[in-house]
Amino acid sequence: MSDLELLTRSLGRNVKRWRTERGFTLDTLAARAGVSRGILIQIEQARTNPSIGTIVKIGDALGVAVTTLLDYERGPTVRVVPADQAVRLWHTEAGSHNRLLAGAEAPGPLEMWDWRLMPGESSDSDPHPVGTVELVHVTAGELTLTVDGVDHRVPTGASASFEASTPHTYGNRGDVPTEMIMAVSVPPVH
Incomplete structure (x- = not known):
């Protein structure tokens, strides 16, 4: 799997996880982030590679860091990023x-x-x-x-x-x- 595919899947999984944890519907998150419901569906289904601006807006609306949205593994307490x-x-x-x-x-x-x-x-x-x-x-x-x-x-x-x-x-x-x-x-x- 390529790095881009890994990031796209991780983003989709994590957006859905944090949206659900916050109790947001797709419409609620779309309104908070200023992005369309359709783009959120595509992101959660790992069918699109959104711009950094879109990722930042979604992170801000969810109250989580971009790194959290792109994280493909839940690591130990100390995480070194090569x-x-x-x-x-x-x-x-x-x-x-x-x-x-x-x-x-x-x-x-x-x-x-x-x-x-x-x-x-x-x-x-x-x-x-x-x-x-x-x-x-x-x-x-x-x-x-x-x-x-x-x-x-x-x-x-x-x-x-x-x-x-x-x-x-x-x-x-x-x-x-x-x-x-x-x-x-x-x-x-x-």
């Missing part, structure tokens, strides 16, 4: 990409990401649930972080934190690749 097993969910032909490094449910979803943005490229993010906090640390280049329409320069070695419940964009307006580590904390669903 570098070659980090999940790459977004990339461009120019070489920009992100990798989901690790995640946990503590007390809500907590994720750690590795990002690379090539010169002139950016990635837009829809607002996350109120209470979501993101932390970024730039390890190379310069990040232009746009939160609710306001640009913030984050140079190499600098960090930023922000409430991610408004539209935000990670951008590279420089002429060298931008590399950063990002942590996302989403409040638990009650």
